[in-house]
Amino acid sequence: MRVNVTVNGEDRQADHVWEGESLLYLLRERLGLPGSKNACEQGECGSCTVYLDGVPACACLVAAGQAEGREVRTVEGLADGEALDPVQESFVECGAVQCGFCTPGLLVAAHDLIERTSEPGDAEIREALAGNLCRCTGYEKILDAVRLAAARKAEVAK
Amino acid sequence: MNPARSPQTLDDTITGGIGESPLRPDGVLKVRGEFAYSSDLWHEDMLWGATLRSPHPHALITGIDTSAALAVPGVHAVLTHEDVPGENVYGLKYQDTPALAADRVRYQGEPVAILAADHPEIARQALKEIEVGYEVLEPITDPERAAHDHTLPHLHPDGNLVRYQRIVRGDPDAEAEVVVSGVYEIGMQDQAFLGPESGLAVPAEDGGVDLYLATQWLHVDQRQTAKALGLPLEKVRLTLSGVGGAFGGREDLSMQIHSCLLALRTGKPVKMVYNREESFFGHVHRHPAKMYYEHGATKDGDLVYVRARLYFDGGAYASKTPVVVGNGTTLSVGPYDVPNARIEGWGVYSNNPTCGAMRGLGAVQPTYAYESQMDKLAAALGMDPAELRIRNAMSEGSANVTGQVIDFPAPVAELVQRVRDMPLPPEHRTSPVDIRNLPGGTSNTTHGEGVVRGIGYGVTIKNISYAEGLDDYSTARVRLEVLGGEAVAMVHTAAAEVGQGLVTVQQQIARTELGVPRVTVHPADTSVGDAGSSSASRQTYVTGGAVRNACRAVAERVFARAAGRLGRSPEGMALSGGKIVASDGEVLAALADILGEDAIEETREYHHRPTHPLDPETGQGDAHVQYGFSAHRAVVDVDTELGLVKVVQLDCAQDVGKAMNPDAVVAQIQGGSAQGLGLAVMEEIQVRDGKVRNPSFTDYLIPTVLDMPPMRIDVLERADPHAPYGVRGVGEPPTISATPAIANAIRAATGLELPRVPIRPEHLTGT
Numbered sequence: 027m028r029v030n031v032t033v034n035g036e037d038r039q040a041d042h043v044w045e046g047e048s049l050l051y052l053l054r055e056r057l058g059l060p061g062s063k064n065a066c067e068q069g070e071c072g073s074c075t076v077y078l079d080g081v082p083a084c085a086c087l088v089a090a091g092q093a094e095g096r097e098v099r100t101v102e103g104l105a106d107g108e109a110l111d112p113v114q115e116s117f118v119e120c121g122a123v124q125c126g127f128c129t130p131g132l133l134v135a136a137h138d139l140i141e142r143t144s145e146p147g148d149a150e151i152r153e154a155l156a157g158n159l160c161r162c163t164g165y166e167k168i169l170d171a172v173r174l175a176a177a178r179k180a181e182v183a184k
Numbered sequence: 185m186n187p188a189r190s191p192q193t194l195d196d197t198i199t200g201g202i203g204e205s206p207l208r209p210d211g212v213l214k215v216r217g218e219f220a221y222s223s224d225l226w227h228e229d230m231l232w233g234a235t236l237r238s239p240h241p242h243a244l245i246t247g248i249d250t251s252a253a254l255a256v257p258g259v260h261a262v263l264t265h266e267d268v269p270g271e272n273v274y275g276l277k278y279q280d281t282p283a284l285a286a287d288r289v290r291y292q293g294e295p296v297a298i299l300a301a302d303h304p305e306i307a308r309q310a311l312k313e314i315e316v317g318y319e320v321l322e323p324i325t326d327p328e329r330a331a332h333d334h335t336l337p338h339l340h341p342d343g344n345l346v347r348y349q350r351i352v353r354g355d356p357d358a359e360a361e362v363v364v365s366g367v368y369e370i371g372m373q374d375q376a377f378l379g380p381e382s383g384l385a386v387p388a389e390d391g392g393v394d395l396y397l398a399t400q401w402l403h404v405d406q407r408q409t410a411k412a413l414g415l416p417l418e419k420v421r422l423t424l425s426g427v428g429g430a431f432g433g434r435e436d437l438s439m440q441i442h443s444c445l446l447a448l449r450t451g452k453p454v455k456m457v458y459n460r461e462e463s464f465f466g467h468v469h470r471h472p473a474k475m476y477y478e479h480g481a482t483k484d485g486d487l488v489y490v491r492a493r494l495y496f497d498g499g500a501y502a503s504k505t506p507v508v509v510g511n512g513t514t515l516s517v518g519p520y521d522v523p524n525a526r527i528e529g530w531g532v533y534s535n536n537p538t539c540g541a542m543r544g545l546g547a548v549q550p551t552y553a554y555e556s557q558m559d560k561l562a563a564a565l566g567m568d569p570a571e572l573r574i575r576n577a578m579s580e581g582s583a584n585v586t587g588q589v590i591d592f593p594a595p596v597a598e599l600v601q602r603v604r605d606m607p608l609p610p611e612h613r614t615s616p617v618d619i620r621n622l623p624g625g626t627s628n629t630t631h632g633e634g635v636v637r638g639i640g641y642g643v644t645i646k647n648i649s650y651a652e653g654l655d656d657y658s659t660a661r662v663r664l665e666v667l668g669g670e671a672v673a674m675v676h677t678a679a680a681e682v683g684q685g686l687v688t689v690q691q692q693i694a695r696t697e698l699g700v701p702r703v704t705v706h707p708a709d710t711s712v713g714d715a716g717s718s719s720a721s722r723q724t725y726v727t728g729g730a731v732r733n734a735c736r737a738v739a740e741r742v743f744a745r746a747a748g749r750l751g752r753s754p755e756g757m758a759l760s761g762g763k764i765v766a767s768d769g770e771v772l773a774a775l776a777d778i779l780g781e782d783a784i785e786e787t788r789e790y791h792h793r794p795t796h797p798l799d800p801e802t803g804q805g806d807a808h809v810q811y812g813f814s815a816h817r818a819v820v821d822v823d824t825e826l827g828l829v830k831v832v833q834l835d836c837a838q839d840v841g842k843a844m845n846p847d848a849v850v851a852q853i854q855g856g857s858a859q860g861l862g863l864a865v866m867e868e869i870q871v872r873d874g875k876v877r878n879p880s881f882t883d884y885l886i887p888t889v890l891d892m893p894p895m896r897i898d899v900l901e902r903a904d905p906h907a908p909y910g911v912r913g914v915g916e917p918p919t920i921s922a923t924p925a926i927a928n929a930i931r932a933a934t935g936l937e938l939p940r941v942p943i944r945p946e947h948l949t950g951t
Contacts, residue, residue, distance in 0.1 A: 044303070044305060054224070058226075060220075060224035061217020065428070067460060068460070068880060101215075104216075115215075121208075125428050126210070127683075129214050149620045159378065160889075161429050162429055162855045164856075165889040165892045
């Protein structure tokens with residue numbers, strides 16, 4: 027089948043998509059966007075989190091066909107050209123990236139939290155990131171990064 | 185031909201030398217989603233490889249028919265052991281593992297056949313068409329029995345014992361006034377790195393193959409793969425792709441031989457990517473262990489003896505089992521002075537999943553046991569558990585259980601004091617209860633009633649780098665040249681960046697040694713000398729040493745050239761800020777002017793001090809080059825009605841010799857502690873009758889951000905005079921000491937014996 031989808035603001039099309047393929051496979055293998063990661067492929071680790079019509083979703087649990095006519099935003103679409111999004115900047119600065127395999131999904135989840143909540147408390151941050159596994163960092167620096175990104179965003183808003 | 189999305193050269197302009205905390209050179213690529221991990225690789229016209237694995241833990245293979253699979257449209261090749269052109273056997277210590285099973289399978293998930301197809305789904309479906317005849321056999325699953333029952337069938341020609349090691353120190357039959365004993369068990373933990381096993385093999389015009397992959401040690405993979413392929417080393421070239429974590433799980437081969445076999449057979453690039461379930465079968469795990477311990481002490485609390493018998497289940501193939509037995513026995517008494525000991529360790533073959541390297545190799549198991557014993561002893565003596573540890577702590581000048589004299593700082597007592605003296609979190613009863621902080625969290629299982637709090641300690645000693653006489657070394661090539669009018673250094677090693685931050689440290693060393701702001705890191709590959717493995721907490725030490733040596737050799741040549749040009753002696757010259765300076769600080773020349781068009785390149789190795797094998801009878805010997813030490817204090821809340829645990833706080837003090845990158849050191853301690861927490865309360869591959877019951881992230885639980893408590897971290901820097909820059913390996917100790925600290929805290933809270941980790945709700949409620 028053919029799938030039409032808007033990805034990071036661009037209209038994209040893929041042909042010969044097999045019905046069992048996931049949105050994750052579509053993005054990674056057909057549209058050349060490997061930023062979203064394939065760590066568990068059953069919605070447990072959050073490494074493939076993308077925005078689907080503005081709502082975070084595990085791309086591995088969405089059938090490619092379900093994305094027809096919808097809008098997807100991946101980690102590749104967070105930065106504004108060369109300028110990183112504040113949440114990306116904070117992850118780099120706080121050392122929240124080690125192997126980095128969980129990072130794309132965490133960034134989307136953290137980005138969504140900060141979009142929704144101007145000054146999230148620790149418990150809120152933890153709850154928002156609870157669906158994203160990280161095996162390297164122990165999460166402390168990820169928490170630091172989200173706090174910093176939220177503070178910067180709040181500062182800009184003022 | 186290079187594949188698209190090939191490994192990147194890291195040349196982000198980042199500043200900072202040794203002791204500072206510059207950012208990772210790959211950080212921006214990673215947050216943009218542009219960093220090429222091994223599962224991201226892509227090549228025009230590539231095929232997808234897949235592996236058929238044994239459903240049985242133990243069976244004879246009576247026949248394999250691949251014809252139906254080969255007939256599936258889109259399938260390009262189906263291969264079995266008969267298609268392995270070289271030796272169908274590999275292994276890190278012993279050559280005992282078939283690339284593809286021939287006449288029998290020894291564990292559930294053992295690779296039997298491989299195929300390549302146009303689409304991963306076609307590949308998966310075609311696997312079902314391969315017919316394998318099995319004669320199912322009774323599996324051997326009890327390691328203790330495997331060690332002693334010689335009537336059991338032999339899984340390998342020499343029997344079921346991989347290694348036995350005895351250590352006898354002082355009077356092995358010494359007696360003491362206060363004696364405590366216990367039997368401890370530890371479940372099978374998984375590395376659970378997030379990036380699954382994957383890689384891309386590209387056939388080359390010279391009949392060889394180029395393999396782009398995620399691994400921990402390129403050269404050891406190259407040697408094993410070339411042997412199976414029947415090719416000379418130079419025709420099997422390996423390049424490191426982005427690695428999504430490792431923790432020991434990438435030390436053994438997974439898809440290396442298979443992808444190359446398929447690429448060479450089909451003449452096309454072949455990509456293999458395991459899914460999570462296959463990953464659980466496709467790599468080795470941490471050895472489960474059963475440990476019998478007896479400690480004797482004076483009534484004042486001085487340790488008199490330790491006697492221990494340790495059984496490590498190695499599973500179907502040896503992998504790192506010999507090393508686990510070596511580390512496990514030599515580290516079995518912990519960071520304590522004990523005059524008398526009798527230790528025995530067995531590593532055995534069984535039909536359980538193969539076990540090998542994982543962070544804290546061989547030290548995790550005994551540390552859980554002896555630290556449990558230390559608390560038991562403290563209780564028997566009526567002593568404070570921290571005080572008992574401080575009283576018996578080893579120190580510089582101590583002789584350990586193998587008779588090795590510790591000739592470098594060993595601030596064990598200080599580490600315990602530091603975690604003991606850190607502030608405690610507020611009592612939950614005295615502050616407003618936020619149920620999100622209680623066991624069970626927002627599940628609303630408790631509002632504080634039935635919740636008890638406990639505090640526990642864990643202290644460990646871990647050997648750094650490879651041991652027992654192995655010549656453990658690394659190689660670095662450093663090039664200094666002028667680019668765009670500026671002197672730039674390039675560092676090239678085969679050392680694997682697996683997430684730990686080695687690429688940052690390599691840049692820091694080169695910037696410090698050569699006094700240039702710009703340093704690039706060349707992708708790691710086998711076109712430069714061996715760097716050894718990214719394991720055993722050894723890369724900053726050993727590859728760091730090699731980069732330092734290569735930089736200094738480059739600097740020597742710069743000074744000689746400058747001396748010639750300037751007509752003065754090279755004595756006292758140094759490099760700083762892109763300039764050559766004299767010992768009094770006078771600027772002699774710009775580095776770029778001295779280099780001109782002629783780059784300077786040097787390749788150097790670093791070998792650490794020699795170590796020695798253990799005496800097979802007494803276990804005495806200077807087996808290890810260096811030790812790392814860490815101490816944890818855990819505070820836990822336990823819901824005694826439902827058996828739920830919340831780790832409230834986890835604090836750590838660790839000696840790192842020299843913090844090359846202090847922020848990265850702290851990050852390693854945080855991450856390692858999380859893995860230790862996982863082993864204490866949730867992580868276990870559950871195996872019954874040799875079969876894995878939970879090969880998924882739904883059923884194998886690793887800590888989430890809700891499970892990890894805040895941590896206070898105290899980093900000591902007691903330089904090791906024998907190590908480059910005084911460094912001491914960092915990565916492993918925090919994983920090891922976190923587990924017993926949490927287990928001891930849960931015991932303190934509940935008063936239960938808890939002789940097994942992970943501690944599950946049923947252990948706490950007695951159901």
